[in-house]
Amino acid sequence: MSDAVIPGKIADKVETPFRRFVSEFAESKVALGALVVFIIITLLAIFAPWITPQNPYDLAELDIMDGRMEPGTVGGAGFTYWLGTDDQGRDMLSGIIYGLRISLTVGAGSALIACLIGASLGLLAAYAGGRTDSVIMRLVDLQLSFPTILAALMILAFLGKGIMNVVIALVLVEWAYYARTVRGTALVERRREYIEAAQCLALPTHRVLFRHLLPNCLPPLIVVGTMQVARAIALEATLSFLGLGVPITEPSLGLLIANGYEYMLSGKYWISFYPGIALLITIVSINLVGDQLRDVLNPRLKK
Amino acid sequence: MTVYLVRRLLQALLVVLAMSLIVFIGVYAIGDPVEILISPDADQIERERAVQALGLDLPLWQQYAVFLTKALQGDLGRSFVYNEPALKLILQRMPATMELAFGATIFALIIGLPLGLYAGLRPNSRFSRVIMASSILGFSLPTFWVGLMLIMVFAVYLGWLPSTGRGDTGTLLGMQWSFLTWDGLRHMAMPALNLSLFKISLVIRLTRAGVRETMLMDYVKFARAKGLSPARVTFVHVFKNILIPVVTVVGLELGSTIAFSVVTESVFAWPGMGKLIIDSINVLDRPVIVAYLMLIVLMFIAINLIVDLTYSMLDPRVRLESKGT
Amino acid sequence: MNMTAPTLEVRDLKTHFFTRAGVVKAVDGVSFSVGRGKVMGLVGESGSGKSVTGFSIIGLVDPPGRIAGGSILFQGRDLAKLSEEEMRDLRGNRIAMIFQDPMMTLNPVLRIDTQMIETVLAHKKVSKEEARQRARDTLGMVGIPSPDERLKAYPHQFSGGMRQRVAIAIALLHEPQLIIADEPTTALDVTIQGQILAEVQKLCATTGTSMIWITHDLSVVAGLADDIAVMYAGRIVEKGVVGEVLDRPLHPYTHGLIGSVPSRNKRGEALRQIPGMTPSLLNLPPGCAFRSRCPRASEACLTEPLLAEILPGREARCVHPHLEAPEAA
Numbered sequence: 001m002s003d004a005v006i007p008g009k010i011a012d013k014v015e016t017p018f019r020r021f022v023s024e025f026a027e028s029k030v031a032l033g034a035l036v037v038f039i040i041i042t043l044l045a046i047f048a049p050w051i052t053p054q055n056p057y058d059l060a061e062l063d064i065m066d067g068r069m070e071p072g073t074v075g076g077a078g079f080t081y082w083l084g085t086d087d088q089g090r091d092m093l094s095g096i097i098y099g100l101r102i103s104l105t106v107g108a109g110s111a112l113i114a115c116l117i118g119a120s121l122g123l124l125a126a127y128a129g130g131r132t133d134s135v136i137m138r139l140v141d142l143q144l145s146f147p148t149i150l151a152a153l154m155i156l157a158f159l160g161k162g163i164m165n166v167v168i169a170l171v172l173v174e175w176a177y178y179a180r181t182v183r184g185t186a187l188v189e190r191r192r193e194y195i196e197a198a199q200c201l202a203l204p205t206h207r208v209l210f211r212h213l214l215p216n217c218l219p220p221l222i223v224v225g226t227m228q229v230a231r232a233i234a235l236e237a238t239l240s241f242l243g244l245g246v247p248i249t250e251p252s253l254g255l256l257i258a259n260g261y262e263y264m265l266s267g268k269y270w271i272s273f274y275p276g277i278a279l280l281i282t283i284v285s286i287n288l289v290g291d292q293l294r295d296v297l298n299p300r301l302k303k
Numbered sequence: 304m305t306v307y308l309v310r311r312l313l314q315a316l317l318v319v320l321a322m323s324l325i326v327f328i329g330v331y332a333i334g335d336p337v338e339i340l341i342s343p344d345a346d347q348i349e350r351e352r353a354v355q356a357l358g359l360d361l362p363l364w365q366q367y368a369v370f371l372t373k374a375l376q377g378d379l380g381r382s383f384v385y386n387e388p389a390l391k392l393i394l395q396r397m398p399a400t401m402e403l404a405f406g407a408t409i410f411a412l413i414i415g416l417p418l419g420l421y422a423g424l425r426p427n428s429r430f431s432r433v434i435m436a437s438s439i440l441g442f443s444l445p446t447f448w449v450g451l452m453l454i455m456v457f458a459v460y461l462g463w464l465p466s467t468g469r470g471d472t473g474t475l476l477g478m479q480w481s482f483l484t485w486d487g488l489r490h491m492a493m494p495a496l497n498l499s500l501f502k503i504s505l506v507i508r509l510t511r512a513g514v515r516e517t518m519l520m521d522y523v524k525f526a527r528a529k530g531l532s533p534a535r536v537t538f539v540h541v542f543k544n545i546l547i548p549v550v551t552v553v554g555l556e557l558g559s560t561i562a563f564s565v566v567t568e569s570v571f572a573w574p575g576m577g578k579l580i581i582d583s584i585n586v587l588d589r590p591v592i593v594a595y596l597m598l599i600v601l602m603f604i605a606i607n608l609i610v611d612l613t614y615s616m617l618d619p620r621v622r623l624e625s626k627g628t
Numbered sequence: 629m630n631m632t633a634p635t636l637e638v639r640d641l642k643t644h645f646f647t648r649a650g651v652v653k654a655v656d657g658v659s660f661s662v663g664r665g666k667v668m669g670l671v672g673e674s675g676s677g678k679s680v681t682g683f684s685i686i687g688l689v690d691p692p693g694r695i696a697g698g699s700i701l702f703q704g705r706d707l708a709k710l711s712e713e714e715m716r717d718l719r720g721n722r723i724a725m726i727f728q729d730p731m732m733t734l735n736p737v738l739r740i741d742t743q744m745i746e747t748v749l750a751h752k753k754v755s756k757e758e759a760r761q762r763a764r765d766t767l768g769m770v771g772i773p774s775p776d777e778r779l780k781a782y783p784h785q786f787s788g789g790m791r792q793r794v795a796i797a798i799a800l801l802h803e804p805q806l807i808i809a810d811e812p813t814t815a816l817d818v819t820i821q822g823q824i825l826a827e828v829q830k831l832c833a834t835t836g837t838s839m840i841w842i843t844h845d846l847s848v849v850a851g852l853a854d855d856i857a858v859m860y861a862g863r864i865v866e867k868g869v870v871g872e873v874l875d876r877p878l879h880p881y882t883h884g885l886i887g888s889v890p891s892r893n894k895r896g897e898a899l900r901q902i903p904g905m906t907p908s909l910l911n912l913p914p915g916c917a918f919r920s921r922c923p924r925a926s927e928a929c930l931t932e933p934l935l936a937e938i939l940p941g942r943e944a945r946c947v948h949p950h951l952e953a954p955e956a957a
Contacts, residue, residue: 142321145607147559149566150599157584157592158329234445238566241447242581257448261570264455265466273455276448283443291439521732527688528727529747529798530720539746543737 024296031292034285041282045100052094057250071270084270086259092270095256096278102252103282106163107233110170115225117171118178123209123217125179126186136179143176148235156244166245170232181224185217219297226290230283237279253279308612315604322600323374326593327367379597380590384583389594393576398478399469400575403567404560406482406495408553411502416549418503419510424537426515434507441504446563450497450570457493465490467572494571498564502556509552513545520544558606562599633704634661635805635838636685641698641708643677643684652909654680654693656862659935662806662855665836667829669853669870671843671885675906677862678842682808685840686725687715703805721751724799728811730792734783740794741779747801766797771827789820796828803835810842825852846889850874858882861907861917864935866944878944878951880922916946924948 026032044051071084071092083092125136143151155169189195190213198208239245240254251259253275260271361369373379379390422431458466470490473483481487517523518541526540565577572578576595583591643655655677662668672678683689685700687707700707702723707715719725727733735743744763745756752759760779767775770793783791792812799807809828813821829852832839841853849856849870856874857867858881866879877883884902904921907913915932919925928947935945 142318146600146603147562150559150562153565153580153584154326154329154596157589157596230443234443237445238447242566242569243585244581254445254447257451261451264451265459267459269455269459272448272451276445276452279445279448280443283445284440287439287443521727521729522735524688525725525727525733525795525798526735526743528686528719528725530716530718530750531746532716532750535746535750539738540735544735547737 021296025292028292028295031288034288034292037281038285038289041100041285042104044097045104048094048097048101052091052097054091054094056090056095056098070268083274084268086256086271087263092256092274095251096253096275099251099253099256099275100278100282102163102246102250103233103236103254103279106167106170106236106252107229110167110232110236111174111225111229113167114171114174114228115178115221118175119182119214119217119221121175122179122182123186123213126183126190127205127209127213133183137183140176140179143173144180148173148231149238152235152239153244156239161244163246166236166239169239170235173235174228174232177224177228178221181220182217185220186213189213189216223290223294223297226286226293230286230290233279233286234283311608315608318604319601323371323597324367326596326600327370374597379594382583382588382591384586384588384591389590390598392591393579393594393598396574396576396579398480399573400561400564400568400577402480402482403491403494403498403564403573403575404557406491407499407502407560407564408557410495410499411506412553414499415503415506416510419507420514420537420542422507423511423514423518426511435511438504438507441500441507444500446497446500447566447570449500450494450567453493453497454571464493469574494567494573497570498560498567501563502553502560505556506549506553509549510545513548514541517541517544554606554609558599558603561602634663635666635703636840637661637701638681638685639699639701641681641684641700642696643680643689643693644696645693647692647910650910653862653912654909655684657698658859658862658864659698660855660857660864660867662838662840664805664838665832666855667832667839667841667853669841669843669849669856670859671846671849671856672859673844673906675909676859677909678859679810681859682725682810682840682842685806686719686723686808687712688719688725717751720747720799720804721802722804723806723808724802724804726792726795726799726807726809726812729815730788730795730812731815733795734791736783738782739779740781740783740786744779744794744798744801747798751802762801763797766800767794769800769831770794770797771823772797789816789824792816792820792824793827796824800831804837806838806840808840808842811844813848814843814845821848828852846874846885858885861912862909863917863945865918865946866942867935868942872942876950878938878942878949879918879946880924880948880950881918882944883950884921922948 025035049055074080083096085091086095121136125133151173152166152169155172156165159165159168195208195212198212203212236245236252237254237257240252241258243258246252246255248255256275257272257279260268260273260275264272377390378388381387382389382392385392418434422434425431454466457464465486468490469481469487471484471486472479472481473487474480475483481491523536523540526536531540561576564573564575565581567573568575568577569581580592580595583589583595638661639659641655641658642653645652645654658677658681660668660670670678670681680689680693684695685702685707687710689695695708698708702718707718710718734740741760741763744766745759748754748759748762749756754762763779764775767778772778772790772793778786783794786794792815796812813824816824825848828839831837841849843849853870855867856870857864858873858879859865860881866873866877866882873882874886877886881902888901902921907917907920915930916922916925919929922929926948933945933947935943938944938946938949938951
């Protein structure tokens with residue numbers, strides 16, 4: 001009976017890198033709080049259809065008579081509009097939760113694709129060196145010397161509006177950050193003995209790259225990735241606000257804010273205000289988590 | 304110094320060429336150039352005539368040569384909407400954007416430098432923590448939303464400032480400027496502040512990091528060991544060292560400020576280049592888009608060059624090295 | 629003023645750093661005095677507290693560190709009790725300091741004249757032209773050729789040795805009574821080191837300036853200092869007249885230090901070294917701090933020995949001093 005307890009206790013005391021990472025991350029209460037907030041936001045977005053009182057994209061559910069109602073009003077459909085309604089009678093709370101879905105999907109999706117492309121190119125540049133390296137890095141420099149919004153505008157100007165084009169623009173804007181990060185780390189790691197050992201064993205290149213080199217480049221990649229998700233969400237919102245992003249029938253947070261613009265001048269603040277708060281909380285929580293990740297994963301700051 | 308300058312100019316020229324190629328491919332290879340360059344209202348005969356006039360039946364490399372030659376002559380096409388040369392249209396809007404960007408830069412420096420200095424000198428005080436927390440917020444806040452909130456508070460509820468537009472302008476060097484009139488300044492205050500938010504945070508962080516790093520340097524301790532007043536140590540020995548990186552970054556940021564003014568100009572209906580490009584994208588006025596892109600690329604390269612030169616003038620170490628090469 | 633009174637008398641100085649991990653007693657009960665025109669060599673490994681002692685005297689210990697006890701009597705005034713304003717009046721004026729790395733002590737973005745004139749003006753109400761004159765004279769004094777041109781230069785245009793000369797000139801601008809030199813020749817070439825040592829010795833002799841020379845290099849102390857104090861883990865373990873201490877060290881640590889200087893060993897004989905590393909000053913165990921590295925350590929070393937006069941004029945902090953006849957060299 002006691003035998004069953006002891007292994008568990010021993011396991012508790014064994015300090016795996018993951019455990020240490022978790023306990024170091026939890027040292028900052030602010031970061032932990034931000035993580036909880038972010039998880040709640042993600043869950044809200046995933047389970048939106050079961051949580052929201054209304055499907056804001058189903059025009060049949062919207063009642064134009066309920067348009068521009070103040071927060072807390074009970075509408076024609078019988079439930080309370082806690083955050084008010086927009087001009088089409090859309091419940092703002094439902095709109096925001098559905099909007100979060102789009103923002104998070106676009107943000108995380110583009111960050112993921114950009115990460116795959118950027119990390120592969122960065123790895124290739126570091127491993128191949130020579131001309132490959134300089135061509136890739138010149139592209140990175142060129143990309144990074146132009147502000148993201150401008151590059152995104154340029155791409156949308158060529159490709160036209162639409163959500164897929166926004167994702168493409170975000171990917172093209174962001175890959176360079178990942179490439180630079182991975183290349184920098186990989187160059188340092190490359191000179192370590194374990195890579196030489198792997199090469200001496202005549203392991204295939206892709207195995208050396210992805211099984212040996214890449215895992216060691218992960219920490220900085222995770223940090224950059226987190227920050228880039230926040231940037232992507234902000235950029236998507238900005239592009240949608242400018243009318244270059246998602247279609248008007250399925251508004252993301254940025255478009256919701258844009259829709260409220262003209263009504264704000266007449267004092268109907270809630271249409272723009274609440275989606276902005278939701279956007280702000282999302283971005284701030286991701287940034288705070290990213291800040292703490294950087295502190296924990298950066299070996300230079302460790303004493 | 305001359306060799307250095309020539310080398311930098313050659314590099315810049317190369318980047319301009321590369322960017323023109325990208326814009327060219329964007330317009331001629333990805334999209335349908337006929338659709339992009341010819342008004343959608345044109346009929347079939349007009350279309351064919353235009354295709355020939357524009358040389359669209361030539362091979363791609365010849366088209367690029369034509370595009371380049373015309374661009375060098377300042378001909379970047381005519382706007383469909385305004386029926387005016389695209390370049391002229393953009394240049395007309397330029398002063399508005401420039402004064403907004405400069406206003407934002409001034410805001411960023413006069414707000415960011417003192418706050419960053421304070422946070423760097425007293426890193427543990429409560430006010431410093433508030434400053435640093437606000438600077439995180441400054442990085443996270445979506446610019447356009449803050450702009451809306453500014454309008455809501457200062458224009459709608461308090462009624463202190465006008466919500467949109469440029470207000471009265473005065474004439475200087477044949478251009479219209481808002482900063483020359485009181486009404487124009489009132490119109491400019493909110494957009495400039497909005498545009499500077501990100502940069503204020505940046506200046507705060509740079510200054511603070513610089514102060515903290517410099518304070519640890521031996522030469523600061525030596526300056527104190529000489530019996531200098533704290534004010535002289537801070538404002539001469541520490542500050543002059545920090546000014547170099549801050550000026551560099553703020554200078555480099557001028558370009559991105561001009562680019563980000565796209566958002567602020569849309570929020571405050573400020574009639575600058577940014578507003579024009581968004582309107583043009585929305586109505587597919589592509590010659591204006593192409594002209595804007597080429598112009599801003601040139602501007603970026605010029606700014607990078609100027610910042611490099613300023614930097615070498617501010618830092619005696621850089622100055623000597625470039626003299627040597 | 630009494631001519632025989634020492635310029636500086638440090639009594640039981642304690643400088644502690646109050647970090648989050650605990651109190652670091654960087655300097656823990658240090659006493660010594662420096663006579664007028666004398667050079668005191670303060671010797672120890674890095675981390676022994678010798679630099680912190682120097683910074684304590686000139687009042688530049690940065691938080692979380694502060695002087696936690698003791699007194700620093702400089703010309704009869706206790707520096708530990710002076711206000712920051714009063715200290716600033718002395719700094720660079722009556723007490724000057726020279727730093728270790730000449731590459732780092734001069735501000736890279738200010739010209740030499742700016743950095744010198746501001747020092748003159750900080751303590752004397754003179755015109756800028758008079759200040760410049762003073763700067764030029766002092767540069768000439770430390771052996772910098774064509775000082776007029778050099779004044780207009782930036783620090784990076786000087787070699788390391790020249791920069792250290794400039795730093796020394798800045799220290800000499802107000803003819804101070806005390807100069808604290810924190811390893812000023814460590815970063816320099818041996819030949820330059822020799823030149824600077826000779827200059828400094830001459831200056832001290834002619835102006836009557838007292839000096840504390842902080843170093844880990846015993847050969848520098850041997851040629852320059854009158855007295856020596858050896859520091860270990862925040863305390864002085866041995867002090868006395870320089871010749872006697874070096875010829876016949878009492879404390880095993882001093883003994884080890886001398887043994888590890890190559891020139892003092894015979895050719896072909898293995899260099900002796902002190903095993904182990906300097907202990908962490910955080911939570912120093914009770915007893916003699918050197919005992920874990922000491923070949924003579926015994927049970928008795930578990931209680932902290934006091935600094936006691938073991939031979940006439942010779943003090944050491946050890947229960948097992950080297951009293952046997954000095955080894956034949």
